[in-house]
Amino acid sequence: xxxxxxxxxxxxxxxxxxxxxxxxxxxxxxxxxxxxxxxxxxxxxxxxxxxxxxxxxxxxxxxxxxxxxxxxxxxxxxxxxxxxxxxxxxxxxxxxxxxxxxxxxxxxxxxxxxxxxxxxxxxxxxxxxxxxxxxxxxxxxxxxxxxxxxxxxxxxxxxxxxxxxxxxxxxxxxxxxxxxxxxxxxxxxxxxxxxxxxxxxxxxxxxxxxxxxxxxxxxxxxxxxxxxxxxxxxxxxxxxxxxxxxxxxxxxxxxxxxxxxxxxxxxxxxxxxxxxxxxxxxxxxxxxxxxxxxxxxxxxxxxxxxxxxxxxxxxxxxxxxxxxxxxxxxxxxxxxxxxxxxxxxxxxxxxxxxxxxxxxxxxxxxxxxxxxxxxxxxxxxxxxxxxxxxxxxxxxxxxxxxxxxxxxxxxxxxxxxxxx
Numbered sequence: 001x002x003x004x005x006x007x008x009x010x011x012x013x014x015x016x017x018x019x020x021x022x023x024x025x026x027x028x029x030x031x032x033x034x035x036x037x038x039x040x041x042x043x044x045x046x047x048x049x050x051x052x053x054x055x056x057x058x059x060x061x062x063x064x065x066x067x068x069x070x071x072x073x074x075x076x077x078x079x080x081x082x083x084x085x086x087x088x089x090x091x092x093x094x095x096x097x098x099x100x101x102x103x104x105x106x107x108x109x110x111x112x113x114x115x116x117x118x119x120x121x122x123x124x125x126x127x128x129x130x131x132x133x134x135x136x137x138x139x140x141x142x143x144x145x146x147x148x149x150x151x152x153x154x155x156x157x158x159x160x161x162x163x164x165x166x167x168x169x170x171x172x173x174x175x176x177x178x179x180x181x182x183x184x185x186x187x188x189x190x191x192x193x194x195x196x197x198x199x200x201x202x203x204x205x206x207x208x209x210x211x212x213x214x215x216x217x218x219x220x221x222x223x224x225x226x227x228x229x230x231x232x233x234x235x236x237x238x239x240x241x242x243x244x245x246x247x248x249x250x251x252x253x254x255x256x257x258x259x260x261x262x263x264x265x266x267x268x269x270x271x272x273x274x275x276x277x278x279x280x281x282x283x284x285x286x287x288x289x290x291x292x293x294x295x296x297x298x299x300x301x302x303x304x305x306x307x308x309x310x311x312x313x314x315x316x317x318x319x320x321x322x323x324x325x326x327x328x329x330x331x332x333x334x335x336x337x338x339x340x341x342x343x344x345x346x347x348x349x350x351x352x353x354x355x356x357x358x359x360x361x362x363x364x365x366x367x368x369x370x371x372x373x374x375x376x377x378x379x380x381x382x383x384x385x386x387x388x389x390x391x392x393x394x395x396x397x398x399x400x401x402x403x404x405x406x407x408x409x410x411x412x413x414x415x416x417x418x419x420x
Contacts, residue, residue: 011252032149058123084125085179088208140168340405
């Protein structure tokens with residue numbers, strides 16, 4: 001809720017809100033469908049009921065599979081593993097008995113499915129919750145719902161809420177029913193929503209949203225988080241605000257840049273020529289891949305204009321080549337080497353390394369510091385560099401820099417054959 005208010009302070013005001021599981025309580029408050037006091041009441045009293053009756057009896061596991069495949073997999077346990085949430089086209093959550101979930105995790109490892117335990121010891125959104133239905137209806141009976149002021153889409157009922165229906169019964173169903181978050185995103189997209197901001201301490205839903213937009217609906221939209229794990233300060237938040245702004249979302253910068261009466265100068269009309277002026281400590285101080293990155297970013301940022309020159313204001317400067325141009329005419333081995341260097345360099349940039357040294361060709365991305373969020377960031381950088389439409393699960397399907405470079409080479413070869 002506080003993050004939503006902070007976004008509003010920067011001029012990013014929601015046209016609609018949607019919440020996931022317990023996050024729907026905060027979403028309802030932001031929408032004006034619950035008072036702050038009632039939202040706190042639902043969180044506190046429901047948590048107490050869970051602690052008394054459900055804690056220690058269950059668990060939850062994230063499963064990166066499409067819904068139909070997940071249901072088929074869960075059926076092996078005959079009701080001991082249930083579908084708790086559908087977050088996107090290939091992202092669901094299982095919940096159920098602890099022993100059954102241990103078996104699911106082991107089977108996932110055997111099948112190569114990257115299952116992950118969620119750190120809770122109860123089974124939300126399953127039949128386990130039925131044990132506290134009466135208690136929840138009683139302790140939450142004092143909740144006085146309101147009609148939303150900001151449009152509110154329910155992941156419980158799968159529709160827009162326009163009346164004061166978020167009573168005790170609704171908050172029981174919110175805990176018991178499967179979270180239909182993926183369907184909610186699809187509904188918002190069909191209603192022409194194109195900017196999605198996750199107000200949370202760490203973005204766990206942005207990947208599902210982006211995947212739904214790209215894979216299922218073929219829609220281009222802006223998807224952003226607010227903070228990140230280990231980066232909970234104002235610097236991270238301002239980076240997220242800036243991320244929206246550079247993608248065309250209106251932002252009120254007066255919150256941090258007050259009007260002092262100063263003049264806003266116009267930028268030069270020519271493109272900048274990017275050059276590095278740091279002294280080299282050894283002849284190998286700048287690797288060939290650093291030169292490649294510099295050249296490609298000139299192309300990506302508009303510094304190059306093709307055969308006529310670089311657009312730097314120097315008509316005699318040599319034309320720069322894009323990454324795909326440089327791949328043309330190379331041998332298969334040389335293409336793999338060039339793409340591997342680019343993957344390692346971009347991966348190093350995402351993780352904040354000064355050079356690609358720590359990124360071993362055979363190192364597993366998720367064992368060297370990558371998370372689901374930074375995996376998507378690397379995907380975006382490589383997509384911009386190559387011009388390929390790369391899937392959001394790119395690093396899951398190609399887990400090392402070497403296998404990823406081979407995958408990119410295969411895409412380039414296929415495109416080259418098509419051109420011929």
